Amino acid sequence: MELQQMRYVVAVAETSNFTRAAERCHVVQSALSHQIKRLEHELGAPLFARTSRQVRLTPAGEAFLPAARQALEAAERAAADAAATVGEVRGRLSVGVIPTVAAVDVLAALRDLRNRHPQVRVSLRTGPSDQLTSDVASGQLDVAFLGLPSTARPAGVSCHELARDRLVAVLAPDHPLSCAHDLDLVDLAKEPFVDFPYGSAGRAQTDQAFARAGLGRDVAFEVTDAHLMAQVIRHGLAIGFLPSTYLRRAPELGGLAVVTVTDAPSRVEYVVWSKPAPTPATRAFLTAIGLPSPAGPPG
Structure with a gap:
């Protein structure tokens, strides 16, 4: 054989x-x-x-x-x-990212990796944080970038915290609250919302914030990516929450109103990789994003 x-x-x-x-x-x-x-x-x-x-x-x-x-x-x-062992990095690298990753410029890191190690072959895909974590734990992905509520932490994988961020309210430019300053969740509770699917990490960030404030809300639209969320908001169908750092890298949000909320949801961005010794390509990629190379065979 x-x-x-x-x-x-x-x-x-x-x-x-x-x-x-x-x-x-x-x-x-x-x-x-x-x-x-x-x-x-x-x-x-x-x-x-x-x-x-x-x-x-x-x-x-x-x-x-x-x-x-x-x-x-x-x-x-x-x-x-x-x-x-002789300094040559090769093999495959599979990377998963949430659509709203903001703490790291993933494509710039991949460009640096390719410049240094052109024999590495890369697969890149997006998905929700919980699925990406599961795929890293099972070995289907080598590394992933997540966004989780501040009350959660990745399980079953090695992880490094990248950044903490507050979410901001995003509204259509002609919304009555589009020019407001420093709103509270109670000011928004009666509005229809667009959010990620129930049970996802992206949705949990906002659900938990409203629960802590003792408020309910109407999630009238569920979407699977931030681009579609922006379109729903732009058409005046609902309002939503997105990470403030993501807005700086999201051209699809141009022209929408962004309002600070004093008791807004928060999230933590992580990079995760498998607990067993990571591959040489994984270690090289983690170095490219500024992390110390984790334990593994010498390279």
């Missing part, structure tokens, strides 16, 4: 197509098919059920795939760790 055969199996499983899998692996289809047939013969069981219309995993393929992925990841990590 060879690692290349495992790569071919994973590619076919992810594309459900031998032709696309061969293109991904930069080989001709006949070579890929031949290697998979050799592996199936060695295992004594077919990994794929092939028809003229589709390719799907057999029960043997379903059982084989998770361990094959783990073996490929382990081989890649072994090569990266070995290269790090």
